[in-house]
Amino acid sequence: MSTTQSERLRELLEPLVASQGLDLEEIAVDSVGRKRVLRVVVDSDTGADLDRIADVSRALSAKLDETDAMGEGEYTLEVGTPGAERSLTEHRHYVRATDRLVRFQLHEGGELAARILAVDDDGLDLEVPGVKGRKATTRRLAFADIDKARVQVEFNRKDDGGGKNDKNDKNVKNDKEEEEA
Template identity: 35%
Template sequence: MPMPSEEKVSDLVAAVIEGLGFDLEGVQISRAGRLSTVRILVDGEAGVSLDEIATLSNEVSAKLDTIDDFGAAPYTLEVTTPGTDRPLTLERHWRRARGRKVQVQTATETFEGRVGQLDDGSVDIVIRSKSGPTVRALALDEVERAVVQVEFSPPNARELELTGGVAEGRPAPGAAPVDLEHEGTDE
């Protein structure tokens, strides 16, 4: 029996993910011969920890095991976050990206700035200029594409101040990566 569609898998797992307090950001199914990979993309207001990914993975796996649509077809389940290359398409994406540097494309221009406050279909973008950072309001419906940029250095303090700071629960731009091997230990 063939793999169910991405839409069917989305319908099956959405309630489980939302019930645990997260958002389903997408489902991707890729096939390689007889093997398939089902990738479930999730996010939350404060991000998603590794422990939460494990819980989500167990719950989603249990839900998928209850249906016959997968039949005897082997598949690998991956539960993950969307990553930095996900386009900002929904208001929640912009809210969660506050403080991050983004590349924005509109019908007339492409520019970089730092995501600020979101307000009723508009977002403030902090733009660098020769006279210092300035705030520009941008209607979300003018945005054709926006993607968070990876930063290796801490941001300009004044720019970050103008954004209202980093969204709660999100890592600061340019922050050192978390050492997962020693996280939560005194080493």
């Protein structure tokens, strides 16, 4: 896709996406056989559920149909969110990833996996997990030191508040057993 087409599409679609309370994160046009696919990625601080995606998809489709931004040929419009393992490229992405585990590629050549604790204008406060029984440590990382950053999917995360729920579940079970006895 030419830069000119990308810029025209962004100028055309970004105000419409913003009017729906979403951020336009990415636009890509790919050729799939004889058809073209326009992929639009949107997000917000509170996420985007299926209803919001459907609403913005209808609005974008109507706007594209009334213009010649995609040219004369057929195309398919796909609207979605960045996904679980999203790349962090903007300040707002880091804010949205607070309390998430992120893998950082550093300018100095190293790699770091850490949880984002806080974000400010200059950088991040991180919690680096302990290795081999050691306690986690905190670290400050400046945005200037980050080459790439990607959210990591966690399947076995131990939630700090998890014990309370387990205890409450046991208490409910014990209360029911006592009532039955």
